[in-house]
Amino acid sequence: MEAFVSAIKAQQFALSAWDMSASHTNIPYIYYFKNPNSDPTDDFMPSSRLRTSFLKVIEEFPILVGHIAVGKDGRYVIDVSPHNLNMPEYLESQSTAHFRDLEKAKFSWDALPQNVATVGAFPAVGVSGIIKLVNVNIIRLAENSGLVLF
Secondary structure: OHHHHHHOOOEEEEOOHHHHHHOOOOOOOOEEEEOOOOOOOOOOOOHHHHHHHHHHHHHHOHHHHOEEEEOOOOOEEEEEOOOOOOOOEEEEEEOOOOHHHHHHOOOOHHHOOOOOOOOOOOOOOOOOOOOOOOEEEEEEOHHHOEEEEO
């Protein structure tokens, strides 16, 4: 984590009118990954590798760990400070749902495991008292059959 923090540079990203209009809704992205191995003890997408990869992505896109703020000119910005990172919510859990059941249901929203959606339709202040710019929810499926990334 120390190497990650040292890679983040203090900077501000000005938000356009389009950015501001699009920021009033959360757009969910759901990715499904099927474990190609039938062995339930297979180390499919190890947690440590997922977390490390996620931190590498944030290094490339530091805007994701910034805070919404008002710039000197009165316009909204994303303010990134290595001393005050707005770390994304990153959750990982286990589900009793099996990948084949999601597949059979054609990945219908109704077939998703409970609690897959960690955010509502509109951005809101969370438990931390701030709006997170990114929320990640990794759900491991039954019998190590796959995972859902929300």
